[in-house]
Amino acid sequence: MTARSVTLLAGAVALGAAAWAPAAEPLTLKTLAPPGSRIGVALNQAQSDGKDEAGLALALRQFNSTSPENLLKWERVHPEPDRYDFAPADRYVELGRGHGMFVVGHVLLWHQQTPDWVFAGEGGRKADRETLLARLRSHVATVVGRYKGRIGGWDVVNEALDEDGSLRRTPWLEAIGEDYLAKAFEYAHEADPAAELYYNDYNLWKPAKRDAAIRLVQGLKARGLRVDGIGEQGHWGIDDPPLAAIDEALAAMRAAGLVPLITELDMDVLPRDPDMWGADLAKKATIRAKTNVYPDGLPAAVQEKLARRYADVFALFLEHDVSRVTFWGVTDAGSWLHNFPIPGRVNYPLLWDKDGHEKPAFEAVVEVLRKHLP
Numbered sequence: 001m002t003a004r005s006v007t008l009l010a011g012a013v014a015l016g017a018a019a020w021a022p023a024a025e026p027l028t029l030k031t032l033a034p035p036g037s038r039i040g041v042a043l044n045q046a047q048s049d050g051k052d053e054a055g056l057a058l059a060l061r062q063f064n065s066t067s068p069e070n071l072l073k074w075e076r077v078h079p080e081p082d083r084y085d086f087a088p089a090d091r092y093v094e095l096g097r098g099h100g101m102f103v104v105g106h107v108l109l110w111h112q113q114t115p116d117w118v119f120a121g122e123g124g125r126k127a128d129r130e131t132l133l134a135r136l137r138s139h140v141a142t143v144v145g146r147y148k149g150r151i152g153g154w155d156v157v158n159e160a161l162d163e164d165g166s167l168r169r170t171p172w173l174e175a176i177g178e179d180y181l182a183k184a185f186e187y188a189h190e191a192d193p194a195a196e197l198y199y200n201d202y203n204l205w206k207p208a209k210r211d212a213a214i215r216l217v218q219g220l221k222a223r224g225l226r227v228d229g230i231g232e233q234g235h236w237g238i239d240d241p242p243l244a245a246i247d248e249a250l251a252a253m254r255a256a257g258l259v260p261l262i263t264e265l266d267m268d269v270l271p272r273d274p275d276m277w278g279a280d281l282a283k284k285a286t287i288r289a290k291t292n293v294y295p296d297g298l299p300a301a302v303q304e305k306l307a308r309r310y311a312d313v314f315a316l317f318l319e320h321d322v323s324r325v326t327f328w329g330v331t332d333a334g335s336w337l338h339n340f341p342i343p344g345r346v347n348y349p350l351l352w353d354k355d356g357h358e359k360p361a362f363e364a365v366v367e368v369l370r371k372h373l374p
């Protein structure tokens with residue numbers, strides 16, 4: 001039986017089958033998510049603008065939480081000192097709210113996709129601590145304030161840590177010092193005291209980085225700041241990271257009294273090459289030729305492997321009571337992974353193929369969620 005053909009019979013059982021004829025309602029991720037948890041998806045602007053109608057319809061049918069892939073990043077929403085561009089973000093927020101979704105804001109402070117003017121001071125020098133703090137506070141007050149009561153949770157700081165657990169040497173750290181993180185959380189809470197606030201990063205399954213992220217969030221909380229969750233992005237591969245590492249990371253976050261979120265889930269199915277990170281253009285072309293191994297479609301055996309991988313990680317999410325799982329994209333058509341870390345490859349990281357058809361991975365996730373129903 002496919003997930004689509006399964007009908008929701010819980011109501012019939014509760015009311016007595018004779019008294020109630022069940023509607024043939026297909027099971028969706030949001031109807032199967034454990035009560036109190038959320039299942040989300042990142043929308044791109046074509047979707048939140050309603051231009052990609054099929055992608056949007058799919059997202060609205062399946063998910064009860066949404067994140068914006070790019071349009072609330074600083075360079076998009078605040079490209080010049082005195083100019084904000086809120087139109088795409090307004091449409092995104094209204095869309096989510098209008099469909100009863102939990103709307104996430106991504107992201108207030110990051111070292112990428114932040115315009116150069118933010119870090120620039122006078123006379124060609126870099127902005128000093130006070131200037132940068134004032135810019136941060138004003139940006140956060142304006143953006144968070146605009147969506148007060150409508151955006152339910154914010155990724156406040158993204159990717160502040162290096163792989164060894166030390167603070168990443170970003171322009172934020174260099175100009176402000178270590179308390180830039182606390183300031184960002186303070187300003188966000190000031191702007192919307194009711195909004196949930198998260199620390200977000202990748203590779204938190206790596207013990208050193210995971211422990212550093214936990215210490216970082218605990219440190220913020222010890223200062224009396226509001227932090228509601230710790231987000232592991234979940235940009236994973238079909239083989240890596242090992243399940244045990246994910247398991248341990250979620251357990252460690254829970255043991256530390258923190259709420260784990262998976263905020264940007266997808267599974268890269270292409271072979272990894274140790275030199276693929278940061279390679280120059282010529283090298284990238286060579287790596288592309290070697291690793292773009294499924295240009296015409298994903299072989300059935302790999303589809304099945306991807307399905308098992310998704311089933312396995314979802315079993316862990318359920319076990320550790322992950323409060324929100326958000327996929328980074330709706331269908332394979334729009335995934336950023338076609339262009340990262342090597343541009344111009346064909347990847348298959350999500351639950352729906354490029355034409356919006358369910359993949360075996362979708363059926364596998366449905367099955368794991370269904371078995372977990374009370």
Ligand code: G3I
Pocket residue numbers: 069070112113158233264336
């Ligand atoms: O919109 C322009 C388009 O007009 C132009 O023709 C085209 C040419 O390159 O670029 C388009 O913008 C691209 C944009 O995605 C929209 O597709 C940017 O170049 C590209 O850099 C940008 O990439 C985004 C990336 O963040 C930037 O770092 C990805 O879409 C987005 O998925 C990705 O998301 C991040 C999260 O925010 C944080 N965690 C990691 C995650 C993946 O990198």
